[in-house]
Amino acid sequence: MTSEARASTRAGLLFGIGAYALWGAMPVYFLLMRPAGPFEIVAWRILFSLVFCALLLLVTRGFGRFRSVLHDRRAVASFALAGALIWANWTVYVIASTSGRVVDAALGYFINPIVTVLLGVVVQKERLRTLQWVAIGVSVLAVVVLAIETGSLPWISLALAASFGLYGLVKKRAGRIDAVSGLTLETAWLVPVAVVQLVVVGSTSGLAWGSAGWFPTLMLTSAGVGTAVPLLLFASSTRRLPLSVVGFLQYIAPILQLAIGVAVLHEPMSTGRWTGFVLVWVALVVLVGESLVRGRSRGIARVEPDPVA
Template sequence: MPTTTRSENSRGLMFGFLAYGLWGILPLYFLLLAPTGAFEVVAWRVLFSLVFCALIITVTRKWSVLRGVFRQRRVMLIMGLAGLLIFVNWQIYVYAAMTGHVVEAALGYFINPIVTVFLGVIVLHERLRRIQWLAVGVSLLAVIVLTIGYGTLPWISLALAFSFGFYGLIKKRVGPSVDAVTGLTLETVWLAPVAIIQLVVVAGVSGLTFGTVSTVHTIGLLAAGVITAVPLLLFAAAARRLPLTVLGLIQFLAPVLQFLVGVFVLNEAMPPERWVGFGLVWVALIILTVDMIVSGRAPRRASLEPT
């Protein structure tokens, strides 16, 4: 392997681990924003992400690229739908992080690759190999076990997995024509009115906390845009340098870290049935990963970008 290629791969691995590492410890950041509620956090996240993206576009002088996308009505509508899905995903994830359901959120991102495969069959009419069907079957068994253990469907996990799964399908329709920063900019442009309305409602119900708690707390909320955009930029840098198969393996770092944060930092309960359910999910992921490596088929790129 040429020295240049090895160097690019090493940098790609570094960028990839940084991106998924940041996504993995994201629950701790949201917990630091207390007493701000999940609805206010997500609204500020949308608005400050839009501001940060505007700054990046200004620095990189890519306003012409953004204007070009604005003229493509189909792409704009698709990005609007993508924005709606990622808004739902963000809202549920932040709610989970701030209400003691980090482990359940981690489960959602563990099963996301399996959901992506399942949606490929239902929506895109793709044909699965037997070993892929086995992985889907094992994951369904895991959901049944967890449902029995919880006494109810693990709705946070399923909502996160399916909202991001559909988000991946929508992004797949756009393809490489919209880069990470432009995509996030368009999504937050669509969501900005929703975020403003959400802030007005929160202000009327319980009052806004922005600027009222402490300087550190205010800086933490202002940093929401950076916290959202930087991992996306790191991921984009990694994706340009690494095979998708490698990225597909690295993506499990985020839910692993979330799981460890939930269990060992936040001391969330892990009764036996939850361990069994997680164990079945991990078995399904091992089956899917082995099949991916043996067949040489990389997972969809869109499924690699967590929240």
Template sequence: MSAEPTRRRGGGTGLVFAIGAYVLWGFLPGFFLLLEPASAWEIVAFRVLMSLVFCAVLLTVTRGWRGLFGLSRQPRVLFTMALAGALIYVNWQVFVIAALTGHVVEGSLGYFINPVITVALGVVLLRERLRPLQWIAVGVSVVAILVIAIGYGAFPWIALTLALSFGFYGFIKKRVGAQVDAVSGLTLETAWLAPVAVVQLAVTGAVVGLSFGSLGPVHLALMIATGVVTAVPLLLFAAAARRLPLVALGLTQYLTPVLQFLTGVFLLHEPMPTGRWIGFCLVWLALVLLTIDMIRAARAGRRASLPVA
């Protein structure tokens, strides 16, 4: 059997995994709204603890504890995962706050501009040189943020915090991706965050009270399910990343913010004044430019890899 059909089947499976991950992430705001009246602080604390429990179950089923213990004996990996955990904690907390306070659209903006942030991190941290279209896309995104800030009358701190935290998180995960698998990585991150989650639950319970266990079995089940809802898209994404070329993975990532944007505008009826529409259109223009540049670069790479006749 030739390798080409095998690669094609792997690519098809990878595309299914990628779409599954991004669709699940896209509907996360709706899931968190089902957890009300639990506060954002209670939800994120349970998200951390239930993710750790779910990862422990997965490690037991897949017999992955030995690999995890091996990683935990490497100080560099261990503390890198601590930094990744801190970044994803910020991302989770701000995202849930956005979902529960009527800022789903602004949250979607953060994930729309995340590819631009990733490109900018490559320049700042890796000394990469941008191609002309990438420079234009970065410039258009900066203008878009200014337009939204001026037109909406408030600085889009939720969007920028989400984009920066997830951008740095992705950068760190990329650096250790060859050493740390998805389950072990999430386990180490949530293990670092578990003490923070416990303290957060104690403080939240003392200040405003906890809803866990007091609103019936359905709400209790949903709170427990935060671990599954967190871990499953990450595992699907990891499986897709191993099977798909970067271009295909990059194109499918826009599913998440598109679904979040549609949820905020059409289901939750969040306001979209003219300035915000203009800003979003500029962001989408920047994404089109980045996509064109990405496809061009991929084609050039394939041509360069062809044998000379």
């Protein structure tokens, strides 16, 4: 490997670690926005993300690329659906982060790769191999254990995994569109939703932005930067690293979320809850191990990355 290639790989690793570390630390970021509630946070995140993306398009002279996307009706429709799914994902994630359910959010992103495989069967009509079915079966057992432990389905975990898995599927079918143009289009579709949310919150409990002090206002205003920067780091990482490496880096985010939930926010972890997590980790080991073995037999090592939203 040449010195230039080593430098590129090193930069890719740093970008990837930075992206997933920022995504993993998001619960703390959202807590710094208090007293803003989850629906106000999501609304400002949408609006300021659109503003920041527009500035990026202006600085990088990317409006030409963005206009070409607007001429593709299929892409526009796909990104409308992607916007709806990412709105659901963001909303559930912020609710989890601000209501003491960060551990549930971490579980959702641990489950996500398995949900992605399952979607391949249901939507793409793919045929799974034996060990992939084993991984799915162990994951279902984990959900059953957690449901028995808590007395209800882990809806936050399942909603996050399902919404982000479907989001990834829609984006994949939309074709290769650069990250900034894609996020710009998604957030543009969501502007009416954000405005309605702000009107409702403002007329009921009142908006925290501009009235709860300079620090919450600053945190809410920075939501656009906080959304776009990890995405851009991720895009830079994937251009420099094999998918197998990026695929392993994706677990940094839920590991950090779990650590924050348990060590920082002191969320309870019973024996049954730990059992559910261990079963999910076993399923992931089976899934990743099978992928690597099969990849080596074909001369490649491939683990699909799933960027945390």
